Amino acid sequence: MMLYLSSSPRNATFLRFTHLTTLVVLCLTIFTSSFSSSLFVKAEEQQQPCTITNDTIYYDLSPLKKTEGDDWIVKGYETDWKFRINICNDVLYKGDPNTDLKNTGVYGSKNDVGNSLGQTSTTPIIRGDSLIMEFNNGNDKCGTTNYRKTSVISFICDKTVEGQGQPSFISTYRDCGFFFEWRTPVACSTTKKGEGLGGWNVFLTMLVYLNSFEFFDLYRIVYNRMVHNASGMHQIPNWEFWCNTWDFLKDMFFIIMAQCPVFKPRRSGGRNYRNLPRDEENVLMEDEFDEH
DSSP states (O other): OOOOOOSOHHHHHHHHHHHHHHHHHHHHHHHHHHHHHHHHHHHHHOOOTTEEEETTEEEEOGGGOOOSSOOEEEEOTTSSEEEEEOSSSOOOOOOOTTSOOTTBSEEEEETTEEEEOSBOOOOOEEETTEEEEEEOOOSSBSTTSSOBOEEEEEEEEOTTSSTTOEEEEEEEETTTEEEEEEEEGGGSOEEOTTTTHHHHHHHHHHHHHHHHHHHHHHHHHHHHHHTSOOOGGGGSTTHHHHHHHHHHHHHHHHHHHHTSGGGSOOOOSSOOOTTOOHHHHHHHHHHHHHHO
C-alpha cells in the first residue's frame, strides 16, 4: 500500500490511526488462526481411554467395558483354566478373598487357585493390521524368571456375531502367557473421531481472514474519501486494477468463444462439396458451371 504524506494535522492523525488499526487487525488475525489451529490439534491429540486412532481409522473398545454384573467368562478348553476378563476396568469378581483383584484386568483360576494374569489395561494397540490389548504384570512370576504372567487379547472385526461377541481362549505358554481372541463388531474401525474439526478449523480461519480483509477494505474506502477526496467508484481500493482485470477476462472470453466452431459464422449460398466422393464432386461442379 502506498503512503501519502499530508501536511494536514487531521490527515496525519487519521493516517496514524488507520495504520495502527490495520496492524492490530492483522495481529489479531494471525493470533486467532494460530490459536484455533492449536486448539483443534490438541483436541485431536488427546487420546481417550479405551480408544486408539491410526491416521483416519478410529477404534473404541469402551462398549466391552463392564461396570456391573458379571465379567466376561472364558473357559480354557483342554486345560483346567477358567478366566474372567474385563476391558478398560477391573474385574468385578469378588469370590476370591486370597487374591487382590484391585487393578486386575484378567483373572484366572486353576485347580481352585486364583491368580491375576494381567493388570487392567485401557490402551488398545495396533500391530500391523491387528488390534490387540495387553494385560501385563500379573501377581505371580513365571517359574524362576523375573517375568510376570501376561495376557494378550486379539480383537477381530466381525459383524455377524450376536451382540458384542464373546472372547475365546486360544493357547497358553507354560501357564505364563495367555492368548485370547475376540470376534466382535466393536473391533470394526470407524471414521476418526473429531475428523470434522479440520474442516471447521479451515472455515473459521477463512472467516477471520475475510472479516479482517473486509474491515481493511472498508477503512481504505474511508481513507480514500477523507484523505484523497475520492468519490464514486474511485473510493474503492485498486479500482483501476479491478477494471483492467475485468476487461482482460472479458476479452479473453470473447477470443476463446470466437475459436469455437459453434460460434463461427456459416457461409450463405453456394454448395458444399466437402466430404463427397471425387466423381460426385466433379459432376456437381460441372453442373454448376453449366448453369452459369
